[in-house]
Amino acid sequence: MMPADEIRVAHEIQLAHDGAWHTVCRYGDLLPGRGVAVLLRGEQVALFRDRAGELYAVQNYDPFGGAYVLSRGLTGSRGDVPVVFSPMYKQAFDLRTGVCLDEETAPDGTPARLLVWPVRVAPPATR
Amino acid sequence: MHPATAPHRHLVLVGHGMVGQRFLETFHEQAGPGWRVTVLAEEPRPAYDRVHLTSWFSGTTDEELAMCTPEFIAEHGIDLRLGEPATAIDRERREVTTSAGRTLRYDALVLATGSYPFVPPVPGHDADGCHVYRTLDDLAAIKAEAATARTGAVVGGGLLGLEAAGALRALGVRTHVVEFAPRLMALQVDDAGGHLLRRKIEELGVTVHTGAGTEAISAGPDGRVRSMALSDGTELDVDLVVFSAGVRPRDQLARACGLPVGARGGIVVDAACRTEDPHILAIGECAQAADGRVYGLVAPGYAMAETAARQLVAQEGEFTGGDTSTKLKLLGVDVASFGDAHGTTDGALDVVYANSRAGIYKKLVVGSDGRLLGGVLVGDTDDYATLRPLLAGAPLAVPPERLLLPAAAGAGGPAPLPDEAVVCSCHNVSKAVVRQAVADGNTSVPQVKKCTKAGTGCGSCEKLLGTIVSEELAARGVATDRGLCEHFTHTRAELYEIIRVKGITEFSRLIDEHGSGEGCQICKPAVASILAGLANGHILDGEQAALQDTNDHFLANIQRGGSYSVVPRIPGGEITPEGLITIGEIARDFGLYTKITGGQRIDMFGARVDDLPRIWRRLVDAGFESGHAYGKSLRTVKSCVGETWCRYGVQDSVGLAVELELRYRGLRSPHKIKAAVSGCARECAEAQSKDFGVIATAEGWNLYVGGNGGTSPRHADLLAADLDRPTLIRTIDRFLMFYIRTADRLERTAPWVARLDGGLDRLRDVIMNDSLGICADLDELMRRHIAAYEDEWAATLADPDRLRRFVSFVNAPGVPDPAVRFTPERGQIRPVRVAGPRLEVRA
Ligand code: SRM
Numbered sequence: 010m011m012p013a014d015e016i017r018v019a020h021e022i023q024l025a026h027d028g029a030w031h032t033v034c035r036y037g038d039l040l041p042g043r044g045v046a047v048l049l050r051g052e053q054v055a056l057f058r059d060r061a062g063e064l065y066a067v068q069n070y071d072p073f074g075g076a077y078v079l080s081r082g083l084t085g086s087r088g089d090v091p092v093v094f095s096p097m098y099k100q101a102f103d104l105r106t107g108v109c110l111d112e113e114t115a116p117d118g119t120p121a122r123l124l125v126w127p128v129r130v131a132p133p134a135t136r
Numbered sequence: 137m138h139p140a141t142a143p144h145r146h147l148v149l150v151g152h153g154m155v156g157q158r159f160l161e162t163f164h165e166q167a168g169p170g171w172r173v174t175v176l177a178e179e180p181r182p183a184y185d186r187v188h189l190t191s192w193f194s195g196t197t198d199e200e201l202a203m204c205t206p207e208f209i210a211e212h213g214i215d216l217r218l219g220e221p222a223t224a225i226d227r228e229r230r231e232v233t234t235s236a237g238r239t240l241r242y243d244a245l246v247l248a249t250g251s252y253p254f255v256p257p258v259p260g261h262d263a264d265g266c267h268v269y270r271t272l273d274d275l276a277a278i279k280a281e282a283a284t285a286r287t288g289a290v291v292g293g294g295l296l297g298l299e300a301a302g303a304l305r306a307l308g309v310r311t312h313v314v315e316f317a318p319r320l321m322a323l324q325v326d327d328a329g330g331h332l333l334r335r336k337i338e339e340l341g342v343t344v345h346t347g348a349g350t351e352a353i354s355a356g357p358d359g360r361v362r363s364m365a366l367s368d369g370t371e372l373d374v375d376l377v378v379f380s381a382g383v384r385p386r387d388q389l390a391r392a393c394g395l396p397v398g399a400r401g402g403i404v405v406d407a408a409c410r411t412e413d414p415h416i417l418a419i420g421e422c423a424q425a426a427d428g429r430v431y432g433l434v435a436p437g438y439a440m441a442e443t444a445a446r447q448l449v450a451q452e453g454e455f456t457g458g459d460t461s462t463k464l465k466l467l468g469v470d471v472a473s474f475g476d477a478h479g480t481t482d483g484a485l486d487v488v489y490a491n492s493r494a495g496i497y498k499k500l501v502v503g504s505d506g507r508l509l510g511g512v513l514v515g516d517t518d519d520y521a522t523l524r525p526l527l528a529g530a531p532l533a534v535p536p537e538r539l540l541l542p543a544a545a546g547a548g549g550p551a552p553l554p555d556e557a558v559v560c561s562c563h564n565v566s567k568a569v570v571r572q573a574v575a576d577g578n579t580s581v582p583q584v585k586k587c588t589k590a591g592t593g594c595g596s597c598e599k600l601l602g603t604i605v606s607e608e609l610a611a612r613g614v615a616t617d618r619g620l621c622e623h624f625t626h627t628r629a630e631l632y633e634i635i636r637v638k639g640i641t642e643f644s645r646l647i648d649e650h651g652s653g654e655g656c657q658i659c660k661p662a663v664a665s666i667l668a669g670l671a672n673g674h675i676l677d678g679e680q681a682a683l684q685d686t687n688d689h690f691l692a693n694i695q696r697g698g699s700y701s702v703v704p705r706i707p708g709g710e711i712t713p714e715g716l717i718t719i720g721e722i723a724r725d726f727g728l729y730t731k732i733t734g735g736q737r738i739d740m741f742g743a744r745v746d747d748l749p750r751i752w753r754r755l756v757d758a759g760f761e762s763g764h765a766y767g768k769s770l771r772t773v774k775s776c777v778g779e780t781w782c783r784y785g786v787q788d789s790v791g792l793a794v795e796l797e798l799r800y801r802g803l804r805s806p807h808k809i810k811a812a813v814s815g816c817a818r819e820c821a822e823a824q825s826k827d828f829g830v831i832a833t834a835e836g837w838n839l840y841v842g843g844n845g846g847t848s849p850r851h852a853d854l855l856a857a858d859l860d861r862p863t864l865i866r867t868i869d870r871f872l873m874f875y876i877r878t879a880d881r882l883e884r885t886a887p888w889v890a891r892l893d894g895g896l897d898r899l900r901d902v903i904m905n906d907s908l909g910i911c912a913d914l915d916e917l918m919r920r921h922i923a924a925y926e927d928e929w930a931a932t933l934a935d936p937d938r939l940r941r942f943v944s945f946v947n948a949p950g951v952p953d954p955a956v957r958f959t960p961e962r963g964q965i966r967p968v969r970v971a972g973p974r975l976e977v978r979a
């Protein structure tokens with residue numbers, strides 16, 4: 010693990026929701042390349058960390074699988090785009106924008122796009 | 137359908153066999169709409185591939201053997217009358233009568249009635265249990281009989297007889313071959329070749345009697361064959377007899393209407409395939425060709441079919457003589473002969489290579505002018521496809537002995553083929569035509585086969601075809617892309633070797649050094665499986681955890697709604713009452729849906745991620761282990777109840793299934809692996825539909841490989857017969873490890889075996905004869921797997937770090953996922969689909 014990572018292990022991860030930052034876990038809870046699910050005031054958010062330490066947060070609901078499972082998908086890249094693959098039917102979603110790269114519309118007719126949340130490693134001052 | 141404009145001429149084809157079908161194809165390629173075509177067929181099904189008939193026993197289906205589609209019949213408006221043979225021809229009135237009593241007037245009549253098997257008129261030849269070997273119906277009858285038969289005899293040791301013997305053997309019947317001539321395949325091979333062939337056939341467990349005639353067959357009081365007396369005084373106890381003592385042309389229709397037939401049968405035709413009657417043509421095995429011969433092979437038949445079609449349409453084309461090359465398709469024995477195999481041409485010289493230790497005999501017949509005239513290959517027919525096209529071409533460019541020596545000794549590789557060399561003799565396709573097809577954009581063997589037809593006959597040229605296609609592609613600078621995904625240009629097998637040789641244990645290092653980007657859902661699990669296959673510790677440890685597909689990540693299969701299923705291992709499907717009760721209690725306590733799976737075990741559905749550790753705690757405490765239903769790994773070894781209880785069983789199939797399942801449990805592989813063991817040839821465990829299947833015989837175990845159900849079902853092929861238990865297990869060990877090492881991602885064993893250069897024979901060579909010298913390695917890999925095995929669930933439960941992931945929410949560990957919901961159905965639960973968040977797109 011890189012030294013910078015070691016320093017961050019205990020740092021808090023925060024999601025922006027309804028105009029405020031909410032602490033959801035510690036940096037060390039995240040495995041590079043995998044996700045966790047977060048329950049945020051009744052909403053389910055899938056939170057990921059990639060190998061470079063970058064963080065992403067999108068909705069946990071998979072519009073194709075019809076279930077709250079995206080946090081259990083594998084991450085990776087499609088060209089230069091960081092993506093998560095649905096664990097149900099393997100569609101790829103752009104982690105930065107939530108846009109599905111494989112289909113335009115979800116089975117219910119809405120655009121195939123996930124909600125995204127701003128996410129950050131909390132600056133030490135806020136702790 | 138053609139509109140009825142011009143007065144149509146009526147063509148009647150009698151016989152819808154291989155040659156009849158080829159005639160129809162050529163005729164319709166050439167003829168305009170001026171013809172109306174009726175086909176009278178005796179058999180209840182349209183033309184099928186008789187040459188590959190024997191493969192029906194190893195699972196090739198009727199559909200796969202079919203040569204004519206309903207679309208072909210419809211497209212050309214053919215009136216195909218199945219099961220309605222012609223019974224008489226009236227040449228004066230130009231009418232054919234059918235068995236249904238109809239009469240059809242013809243403008244042209246084509247006879248393609250083939251042959252019938254000759255049955256020597258020995259006493260008892262028509263007893264119950266006596267069969268011939270010509271049609272699909274014959275094979276079905278033999279198969280039904282073989283289920284209860286113990287010993288069979290094949291009368292006739294020619295090409296077909298040996299094929300039939302191989303088939304009987306594979307059906308689990310003790311088999312004798314009785315041949316009148318002093319050697320087997322007397323027509324094709326010479327004495328030395330025949331001798332070696334006999335040894336090889338006997339190694340397969342078939343008893344050979346040469347120089348012996350069949351005197352009489354006796355039936356028991358039930359009318360069924362009981363024994364057979366040979367001219368050398370031998371008495372064989374047999375309950376099944378297959379006659380394969382040659383064929384006779386079916387020329388009765390022609391004889392009855394006064395058309396000339398040859399001295400030994402066969403409707404006499406000229407080089408244009410016309411009989412004495414200008415309105416009647418005859419083609420295929422029922423005809424005696426212009427050179428006075430009756431050909432019993434399909435290639436000359438096809439050439440006659442094409443000649444006849446061209447004659448009818450354009451009055452051109454000739455057939456004066458054909459190729460009689462043959463290759464035996466019998467399991468485990470390679471024999472080929474081509475051209476003037478016996479060296480009867482004036483001034484012909486033999487060049488012989490014999491290696492009796494390796495069981496190889498090869499002979500080439502070379503003319504005084506240096507041209508290749510023919511040859512015989514026994515034990516190693518790899519060169520058949522390259523030698524045959526050199527027949528009667530230019531004088532050989534290299535000394536003939538160079539062509540015979542094993543590749544390593546005869547430096548310089550195979551002789552380059554000239555463009556005009558005929559690569560596929562069944563369809564008369566030259567190398568130039570194959571090269572042109574590649575130039576036209578057909579870049580794979582299947583595409584080339586489709587557009588040139590090469591390789592779609594007897595199949596013996598397929599390997600050469602592959603070589604020519606790849607050479608041509610390479611010459612054109614086309615690279616064949618088998619890369620895993622956008623992140624790796626390597627195949628799975630190449631990555632396996634890189635990881636093994638460099639001792640890589642982390643995905644990061646692999647992708648940084650040998651790939652690009654961050655990876656994806658294709659390469660990550662594939663690499664995870666390779667790492668696990670090389671016994672790199674628990675799959676949830678370190679970086680490996682980040683690679684697993686969600687199923688492996690939670691050691692359970694994700695299901696509708698996001699719940700998981702739980703499948704404990706139940707080796708061989710054997711379970712105690714206590715085991716059943718434990719599973720029942722756990723399912724009841726956690727409110728899970730239960731079902732017996734198709735894999736002879738029990739699946740519990742509807743578990744939330746949070747519940748998985750608690751459910752498994754109870755299972756592990758009761759002695760259960762992970763069933764790996766979530767992994768690309770060994771699934772189940774199904775069993776039938778076997779000898780212990782079943783009154784027909786001959787071995788302990790449950791015991792072996794349990795042993796195999798425990799041996800290979802947890803073995804990660806390119807795709808899932810399924811297996812089964814049956815206690816006798818009745819095959820209640822369906823072992824022939826598995827990646828590897830074992831069927832008990834009186835002497836040991838038959839091992840089948842490369843079968844599967846699923847999307848493209850395929851029956852497994854017999855790899856080896858009557859193995860003892862240690863040999864059986866060692867062979868399966870190597871089969872699995874060789875597969876794991878070299879297969880592509882998500883490639884099951886069937887396509888993998890098919891893709892192996894040399895197919896099943898090659899596989900046998902590598903894992904049974906150690907032709908690559910890797911068996912010690914394969915054995916060592918399996919030993920390591922067995923030594924390193926631990927139950928993934930027990931290990932997970934013992935480690936708090938691994939358990940941490942089994943929560944629904946990282947920030948609310950005690951809260952179960954409220955979105956996983958169920959409703960009752962038939963007394964159990966079923967998942968309910970839930971709605972997602974309303975989409976309001978944020979910037
Ligand atoms: C549970 C079960 C159905 C049942 O209720 O009986 C089942 C369920 C699934 N099968 Fe199966 N198959 C089940 C027996 C079979 C069988 C029968 C057998 O094993 O004898 C076959 C045909 C035999 C074969 O595989 O050759 C079978 C052929 C498939 C295939 C097609 C494989 C192929 O090569 O074409 C898939 C898809 C795949 O693996 O890519 C598949 C995939 C699946 C998956 C993994 C699909 C998925 O991704 O969810 C299902 C997982 C269910 C789960 O969570 O446990 N399942 N599946 C059976 C579990 C057997 C077991 O105890 O492990």
Ligand SMILES: Cc1cc2nc3c(=O)[nH]c(=O)nc-3n(C[C@H](O)[C@H](O)[C@H](O)COP(=O)(O)OP(=O)(O)OC[C@H]3O[C@@H](n4cnc5c(N)ncnc54)[C@H](O)[C@@H]3O)c2cc1C
Binds near residue numbers: 155156179271299435
């Ligand atoms: C097991 C086996 C393996 C073989 N292996 C090879 C091989 O490796 N290489 C090779 O070159 N050849 C092989 N052959 C031979 C090859 O199959 C024949 O040469 C080929 O089938 C001949 O085709 P055909 O159309 O002349 O005859 P067939 O395919 O026999 O077709 C004749 C058809 O006419 C029908 N018929 C007969 N009388 C009538 C009637 N009065 N009215 C209507 N229909 C009628 C018959 O029922 C039959 O369906 C093999 C044959 C067998 C049985």
Ligand code: SF4
Binds near residue numbers: 786816818
């Ligand atoms: S396969 Fe097994 S169960 Fe079936 S009949 Fe044979 S021994 Fe009995």
Ligand code: FES
Binds near residue numbers: 590595596597
């Ligand atoms: S030689 Fe028979 S298919 Fe090509």
